[in-house]
Amino acid sequence: MSELKQLAVELAQIVGDYHVLSSDVDLSLYESDAETLDRAKPDLVVLPGSTEELSEVLKLANRYKVPFTPRGAGTGLSGGATAIMGGISIAMTRMNRVLKIDPEERMAHVQVGVPNLSVSKAAEAFGLYFAPDPSSQVASTIGGNLAENAGGAHCLKYGMTTSHVLGVKFVLPNGDVTTLGGAFRDSLSLDLLGVLVGSEGTLGIATEAYLRLTPRVEGVQTLLAYFDSLESGGEAVSEIIAAGIIPAAMEMIDRLSFGCVEESWHLGLNLDAGALLIVELDGPPAIIKMQRENVERIISAKGSIETKWAADEKERALIWKARKSAFAALGRLAPHAYVLDGVIPRSKLKEAIVSIDLIGKKYGVIVSNIYHAGDGNLHPALLYDRSKEEEVKNVLIASREILELCVHLGGTLSGEHGIGIEKLLEMPVAFTDSDLEAMARLKRSFNPLDLCNPGKLIPSPKSCGESGRRPLLRYQIIAC
Ligand SMILES: Cc1cc2nc3c(=O)[nH]c(=O)nc-3n(C[C@H](O)[C@H](O)[C@H](O)COP(=O)(O)OP(=O)(O)OC[C@H]3O[C@@H](n4cnc5c(N)ncnc54)[C@H](O)[C@@H]3O)c2cc1C
Structure with a gap:
């Protein structure tokens, strides 16, 4: 045998x-x-x-x-x-149970294969929910969210996954079982829980998590604003934050993307506009009222061509459908999309938008733009056909230029999707050799034989083409 x-x-x-x-x-x-x-x-x-x-x-x-x-x-x-x-x-998808909702402690104890949204559904009866809301939340698991330190539209105000994890039970790469943190926040000693969240499955495998639940807010108001271009929408975003307003969410989509959404779902979006901006405000009514007046003043000064506040929960859901279905709708344009995740300082939003457009044109790649605009997290999606080598090559080169642009503008390579293999070779653009060596040493202390998720997150001298018997398409097509 x-x-x-x-x-x-x-x-x-x-x-x-x-x-x-x-x-x-x-x-x-x-x-x-x-x-x-x-x-x-x-x-x-x-x-x-x-x-x-x-x-x-x-x-x-x-x-x-x-x-x-x-x-x-x-x-x-x-x-x-x-x-x-x-x-x-x-x-880990068999381990998908919500083990306990503790409304008094505002805590959920779950197995990590449970989908993100199922946690909020289990907590709903208590007026609580799990705040990190990746657009993939119907499917993506708590284990994947922990490993990637997932974000989402509302993480602008409520913080990323790491702010909502109290403890994790996990299995070390050698098979030993340990628990970091627990049902209550434990800030004694080294913050190993902080190290684990965002480590992309390279330090061990989580099996259970204790999650912080958040009370549902008193009120929510959601605005759909159209602009003639991403640039003017981007200026409005920078101005709203500069005015001291932290919306619950602030998301921007370009015409190419919301055109696909409209063709798919017929939501009545304004196809004469160049960009769509969603601004969601939440909190006590008096605060919302004040913020709403300021937001309206700013977006009007920045040349918004149409605005519409959701009149009820049904209209709000439709606005979010436009955002949350945008990536899927791109399937109308090309069989594959390579979705980037660079981060830039918000003040550089306009500059980044213009430069990304130029990079796309330079390499003949169609780029759709879907942004967590409020926190400067950009998701340009480069559309291509994987069976066409020239297209794959152009996508890889253009994406590297876009990521380098983000770093040069003062930002970084990833806001929430992680490094994985996708951005491995760009890590030295964002980190020095000694930064990378410090990360590698930390990883080795958990995972000394490198059996757990090898070849991810931290580049090694062998990274280019390192994939054993399974040479990846990217390394066959471009030099490192
Ligand atoms: C349409 C779409 C929209 C998306 N929107 C968002 C968004 O808004 N925000 C966002 O942050 N991401 C988003 N993503 C990316 C993705 O959904 C997230 O990264 C998510 O956290 C991955 O969860 P998963 O369960 O699918 O993990 P997987 O893709 O299966 O794994 C992701 C990583 O986690 C590791 N891992 C998985 N489970 C465990 C475990 N139990 N213990 C240790 N490591 C583990 C894996 O090794 C891998 O490195 C989106 C993806 C899609 C397709």
């Missing part, structure tokens, strides 16, 4: 036959996350049902010296869950 077959047999003894996948068709379903340019099939997929099972699986992987890659729903946009060295893809 081959070593792989023997491993599969022993894995099945831990998790059961049904939860070890090895057929070609099954493995194809796990060959990438939502960053579909990079693909690599794992050798096996395992779905553990408990922390104890996961611990045994990792001990076995160590015995066989086989790499393993944690995976939630696979909605990641930086290739983090792609098993680029092969080995075992460990899908």
Whole structure:
């Protein structure tokens, strides 16, 4: 019996036959996350049902010296869950229960395979919700959110995932089980919980999380404002923040993107406009009233061509549908989208918008723009066809220029999607060699054999093309 077959047999003894996948068709379903340019099939997929099972699986992987890659729903946009060295893809989606909602402590105890939105649904009856709201929240799991320190439209005001995690139970790469933090915020000693959140599955695999819940706000008002261009919308965004207003959310979409949304959903969007800005205000009515007057004054001064406040919850939901379905609607234009995640200082929004447009034109790449504008987190989506080598090449070169632009404007490579494999080679643009070595040392202290999600997040001298028997398309097409 081959070593792989023997491993599969022993894995099945831990998790059961049904939860070890090895057929070609099954493995194809796990060959990438939502960053579909990079693909690599794992050798096996395992779905553990408990922390104890996961611990045994990792001990076995160590015995066989086989790499393993944690995976939630696979909605990641930086290739983090792609098993680029092969080995075992460990899908956490069976561990999907909300274990407890504690309304007094405003805390949810969950298994990490639960989708983000399910936590808020479980807490709804108590007037509470889980505030981080990635647009993928119907599907993306709490484990994936923790690993990427996910953000979302309302993280402008309420903070990223890391601000809402009280504790995590996780399995170290050698199979040992530990808990960092707990049901209450514990700020004693080194902040290892802070290290874990955002570590992209390279330090171990989370199995349970204690999450902070947030009370629902008293009132919400949502504005849809149209501008003739992204630039003038961008100026309004900078001005609103400069005026000391922190909206709950402030999101901008270009004409190309909301044109696709309109064709898909017929929401009645104004197709004569060049940009659509969503501003959401929340809090006590007196504060909202004051902020609303200021926002109206600013967007009118910046040349808004049409504004509309949502009259009720139904209209508000439609406005958010325009934003949250925008990436999916781009499928009307091209079979693939390479979604970037650069961050820039808000004051540089206009400059960034103009430069990204020029970079797209220089390489003949269609770029759609969907921005968490309020916190300067840009998601230019570069549209392409993966079967056309020249298009892939232009997308990779243009995306590198856009990321470098963000760093040169004083920003950084990623706001919420993580580095994964997608931005690995750009890390030295944002960090010095000694920064990267400090990160590598920290990673080695958790993951000394580099079996847990190898080849991600921190570049090594071998990074270019480092993917074992599975050479990634990007490295076949462009030089590092
Ligand atoms: C349409 C669309 C919209 C999106 N919008 C947003 C957005 O608004 N904000 C945002 O932040 N992101 C967004 N994303 C990206 C993605 O949804 C997030 O990164 C999300 O957190 C990934 O969760 P997942 O369960 O799909 O994780 P996966 O993609 O499966 O994995 C992501 C990373 O987490 C690691 N991982 C997964 N589970 C665990 C675990 N239990 N323990 C340790 N590591 C683990 C994986 O190894 C990988 O590195 C969007 C994606 C799509 C497709």
